[in-house]
Amino acid sequence: MRDSIRSLLRHRKAAVGGSILLFFLVLALVGPWLVMDPTDLVGRPHQPPSRAHLFGTTGQGQDVLAQTVVGARETLAVGFAVGALVTLVGALVGVTAGYLGRRVDDALSLTTNVFLVIPGLPLAIVLGAYLPSGPMRMVAVLTVAGWAWNARVFRAEALALRNRDFVAAAVVVGESRSRIVARELLPNMASLVGSSFIGNTLYAVGAQVGLEFLGLGDVGSVTWGTNLYWAGNDAALLTRSWWIFVPTGVCIALVGFSLTLLSSAIDELTNPALRAPPAVAPFTPAVTAAQTEPLPPGVLLSVRELCVDYATERGRSRVVDSVSFDIAPGEVFGLAGESGSGKSTIGYGLLRLLPPAASISQGRILLGDTDVTALGADALRAFRWAQVSMVFQSAMSALNPVLTLGEQFHDTLAAHGPSSRASSYARARELLAMVGLEPKLVNAWPHQLSGGMRQRVGIALALALQPKLVVMDEPTTALDVVVQKELLQRVLELKSRLGFAVLFITHDLPLLLALADRVGILQGGKLVEVDTAQRIRTEARHPYTRLLLSSFPHLTAADSDGALPDAALAATELAPARTALRGGHR
Amino acid sequence: MRYALRRLGFYLLAAWASLTLNFVIPRLAPGDPATAMFARFEGRIQPEAMDALRAAFGFTDAPMPVQYFTYLRHLFAGDLGLSYAYYPSRVSEVIGTGLVWTLGLAGCAVIFSFVLGSFLGVLAAWNRGGWLDSVVTPVLAFLGAFPYFWLAMLALYLFGFGLGWFPLRHAYSHDMEPGLSFAFAADVARHAVLPAASIVVATLGGWMLSMRNTMVATLGTDTLRLAHAKGLPPRQVMLRYAARNALLPNVTGFGMALGFVLSGSLLTEIVFSYPGTGYLLILAVRNQDYPLMQGLFLVITLAVLAANFAVDLLCLWLDPRTRAHA
Numbered sequence: 001m002r003d004s005i006r007s008l009l010r011h012r013k014a015a016v017g018g019s020i021l022l023f024f025l026v027l028a029l030v031g032p033w034l035v036m037d038p039t040d041l042v043g044r045p046h047q048p049p050s051r052a053h054l055f056g057t058t059g060q061g062q063d064v065l066a067q068t069v070v071g072a073r074e075t076l077a078v079g080f081a082v083g084a085l086v087t088l089v090g091a092l093v094g095v096t097a098g099y100l101g102r103r104v105d106d107a108l109s110l111t112t113n114v115f116l117v118i119p120g121l122p123l124a125i126v127l128g129a130y131l132p133s134g135p136m137r138m139v140a141v142l143t144v145a146g147w148a149w150n151a152r153v154f155r156a157e158a159l160a161l162r163n164r165d166f167v168a169a170a171v172v173v174g175e176s177r178s179r180i181v182a183r184e185l186l187p188n189m190a191s192l193v194g195s196s197f198i199g200n201t202l203y204a205v206g207a208q209v210g211l212e213f214l215g216l217g218d219v220g221s222v223t224w225g226t227n228l229y230w231a232g233n234d235a236a237l238l239t240r241s242w243w244i245f246v247p248t249g250v251c252i253a254l255v256g257f258s259l260t261l262l263s264s265a266i267d268e269l270t271n272p273a274l275r276a277p278p279a280v281a282p283f284t285p286a287v288t289a290a291q292t293e294p295l296p297p298g299v300l301l302s303v304r305e306l307c308v309d310y311a312t313e314r315g316r317s318r319v320v321d322s323v324s325f326d327i328a329p330g331e332v333f334g335l336a337g338e339s340g341s342g343k344s345t346i347g348y349g350l351l352r353l354l355p356p357a358a359s360i361s362q363g364r365i366l367l368g369d370t371d372v373t374a375l376g377a378d379a380l381r382a383f384r385w386a387q388v389s390m391v392f393q394s395a396m397s398a399l400n401p402v403l404t405l406g407e408q409f410h411d412t413l414a415a416h417g418p419s420s421r422a423s424s425y426a427r428a429r430e431l432l433a434m435v436g437l438e439p440k441l442v443n444a445w446p447h448q449l450s451g452g453m454r455q456r457v458g459i460a461l462a463l464a465l466q467p468k469l470v471v472m473d474e475p476t477t478a479l480d481v482v483v484q485k486e487l488l489q490r491v492l493e494l495k496s497r498l499g500f501a502v503l504f505i506t507h508d509l510p511l512l513l514a515l516a517d518r519v520g521i522l523q524g525g526k527l528v529e530v531d532t533a534q535r536i537r538t539e540a541r542h543p544y545t546r547l548l549l550s551s552f553p554h555l556t557a558a559d560s561d562g563a564l565p566d567a568a569l570a571a572t573e574l575a576p577a578r579t580a581l582r583g584g585h586r
Numbered sequence: 587m588r589y590a591l592r593r594l595g596f597y598l599l600a601a602w603a604s605l606t607l608n609f610v611i612p613r614l615a616p617g618d619p620a621t622a623m624f625a626r627f628e629g630r631i632q633p634e635a636m637d638a639l640r641a642a643f644g645f646t647d648a649p650m651p652v653q654y655f656t657y658l659r660h661l662f663a664g665d666l667g668l669s670y671a672y673y674p675s676r677v678s679e680v681i682g683t684g685l686v687w688t689l690g691l692a693g694c695a696v697i698f699s700f701v702l703g704s705f706l707g708v709l710a711a712w713n714r715g716g717w718l719d720s721v722v723t724p725v726l727a728f729l730g731a732f733p734y735f736w737l738a739m740l741a742l743y744l745f746g747f748g749l750g751w752f753p754l755r756h757a758y759s760h761d762m763e764p765g766l767s768f769a770f771a772a773d774v775a776r777h778a779v780l781p782a783a784s785i786v787v788a789t790l791g792g793w794m795l796s797m798r799n800t801m802v803a804t805l806g807t808d809t810l811r812l813a814h815a816k817g818l819p820p821r822q823v824m825l826r827y828a829a830r831n832a833l834l835p836n837v838t839g840f841g842m843a844l845g846f847v848l849s850g851s852l853l854t855e856i857v858f859s860y861p862g863t864g865y866l867l868i869l870a871v872r873n874q875d876y877p878l879m880q881g882l883f884l885v886i887t888l889a890v891l892a893a894n895f896a897v898d899l900l901c902l903w904l905d906p907r908t909r910a911h912a
Contacts, residue, residue, distance in 0.1 A: 117890060119890045122883040129871065210849070213735055236739075237739065249736040249739075252731075254731075260727060353811060380817075381820075382817060384814070385815060389816075394808045397807070398809055400809050400827055400830075400831070402906060411816070412816045415818045445907070
C-alpha cells in the first residue's frame, strides 16, 4: 500500500494532476477569506478586467474573481461528497451482489443494469424538481442518478476476488461472511476504491455544474454552476463579456483534467501495459568475420553469435547471449530450457518478431542467401511466413476471433502473391484436410473449434506457403497427452512429405529427445550444449544438461544402462534439481 | 436470436422501471405531493387543464394501484397530459417536435464523434509515442474536461458573436418556410454546425482515449503477433486484425455512455436555444411545467433504451462469439 502511494508520487501524470487538485483545494479552503464578498454589487455591470476588478464584473456588477474563488468551495465540497457517497453505495451494492451471488446477485445486477441505461440528467431533473432545494438535494439527486456504474465495477471485482485462493481459504477455515468481506475482500479493493472515488468526483463536479446551469441548484448560492447560470441569464454573450464565463469554465476544466490525470495514473500503475515502453537504442549489430562467412553446403539456417537485449527500467538486460547453431534442411532441431532461458526469444528472433522493448544487439541470422538481420521492412514482410513460419504455443488464442478460418487463410495467401478468394479457400480446404480437419471448417469461426483443432489450424496455416523452416514454440503444451501425441505424429508425417525443417522449442526435454534429430540446451540465455538427441540422452557433458535430465527420473531409469536408481534416490535427486532450476535464472 | 430477445426483454423491463419511477417520484415528494404539485398551478391554469392533468397522471383520490393503472392506460394511449408552458398543446405533441431536432443534432454529432474518435485512437495506438499520441490525445482529453455547454458558449461567443460566421440561435431562420427544399436543408445545416461541433469536440477525446487503450492492449495479443508473423500488410494488420478486435469493447462502451453523452448534448441545445428536447427541458424547469418535464424524462429514457438495443444488435453483428451464444 505504502509502495503504491510512493510510486504514485513518482509518476509524472499523478504529480501534475495532484498539484492542480491541491491548488484548488487550498483555494477552496482559504480563498474566500482573501477576496471580497462575491454577492456585493461592487461596480458597474459588464466591466472588463481592470486593476480594481482583475477578472471584471458580472452582469449585475459583482466581482468575477471573488465569484470564481468562492464558487470553488461549494462546488468541490459537493463534488467530493457525492464522489464518496457514490463510491460507498456502489461498493456496497456491488460487493454484496458479487459476493453473495445467486438470487441476491440476480436481483441487484438487474437493478444496477436498469439504472445504468436510464439517462442520468433527465432523471436528476425530475428528482430535483420534486425535492426541497438546498445542497443536500444536489447530493441526493446526483447519488441516485450516478451509483449504478460503480456497483457494476465493484461487482465484477468482487466476483474475481471471490474465486481467488485466499478467499477460498478463508471460507474453508470457517470465517463469517461479514468478516471475509471486511478482512479479505475490501483491503484488496483499495486501489479500485481510490480510482472509483476519483472517477465519481469527476462525474459529480460535471453533473452538478450542469444541473446548476439549468437553474436546478440554489441560484442564490455562489458555485461554479450558478456562476455560469447567471452568465447565461445576464446575457454575457450578447454583451461580449467573455470574462464572466471564461474563468469559471477554465477552473472546472482544470479540476476535471487533474482528476482525469490522477485516474489515468492509477490505471497505468495497475496495468503496466498502458505505460510507454522504455526506449530502445537503434539496431546496429556489430559484425565479426565469423558472422559473415557464407553458409556451408547442407545448412539451411545459421544463427551466429546472436545476442538479444531487453530495455528495462534498470537499463539493458541480455536475454540471449552469443547463441550459435545451424539447422540442416528437413532437420528437427530442438531447443530446451527452463522458462526465461531465452528459448522463445530465439524463436521470435528468427522472424524478427521481438516485442518493442527487445532488440537484436549483435550477431547474424542467415537463411540461404538471406541475411535476416539486415532485411528492410518490406523485404522482411515478404520473408516472414514464406521462408520461415511459426506455430505459437497459444495458437488457440492467436487466431483472429472475428474472421472465419477461410478469411485468415486468404489474408495470408494474398499477402504473399496474387490469390483470389476462391483459390485461397480451395487451398485452405486442402491444408485443413492435410492436418486432419474437415475441409468444411473453412467457414467456421475460431471459437467454434476445440483447443486441439485450433492448434491444427495453426499448423495448417504455418504450412500454407510451404516455408523451408517452421518454428514451433511449445505447440502442444496446452493440450492433453493424447491430443499432443496425435498432433506431433501428424507434424512428423507432414515433415517427411513436404521436407521442411523444424525448430522445436519446449521445456519438455523427454518429448524433445523423442522428437528431435539434434538438441540444444539453453541456460540463462547461453547455449550450453548442442548435440544429437541420442548423445544428449546418453552422454551429456554439461552439468546443467545432466541436471535437467535427472529431473526426469524415468529417463535416467530407462536409459542409463543397468544402474537403475531406486525410487528413494530418484526422489532425492528430483528435489534439488527442481529447486536449482527454479532459482537458477530469471 | 435468443441473445437479441433476451436483450429486448431487459430493455422492456428497464422501460417499465422508468415508467414506474415516473409514477413514483412525484408521490415520494415530501408532504402531499399531488396537492403540492397542483398548488403551484392554482390560478395560473384553466380548470379543464387541471382535470386533464389529474386524469393523465392518475392524481385522483383513488387507491394507489388504481392510480397506477389509470396512469399506465393514459400512457399507452400516448396521453401525457397538457403542457403548461405551451398551453393548450398536448405534451406528446410538444415533445414530438423537439425529439426530431434532438435526434438529428445529437444523434449525428455523437455517431460522428465516436467514429472519428475511434479512428484517431487506432492511429494513436498504432504510432505509439508519435505526435498524434503524445500531443493530440492529451489536448483532446483536456478539452473533454470542459462542460459541454461551456464549450458551446465559447464556440458561440467566438464564431457566432465574434466572427459572425454562424447563426446565433434556433435550428433554422425565421424567414424560412420549413420544407424539403435545398435552401431549407442548407439553412438547417448552417444552424447545426456550432452545436454539433461543440458536442464533437467535447466527446472526441474520450472515444479516442478509450479506443487507444483497448488498441494498445490488443496490439500485445497473440492474434497480432501471428498477423505480423504471417507478413500481412501493415494497414491490414492495423485495421482488420487490431482495430476490428479493439472496436468490440468500445462499441459496448458506446452504448453505456450514450445516456451520459445525450445529457451533455441536451445542455448544449440550451446554449443555442436549439428547439430540441434539451431546450424543452429547461423551459419545463423554469416554468415548473411538471407534465412536460416528466414526459421528457420518459421519452428521452425510451430513446436511450432504443439506442442501447440498437448498439446491442450492432455488437451481435460485429462479434461472431456473441452470435454463437445467441
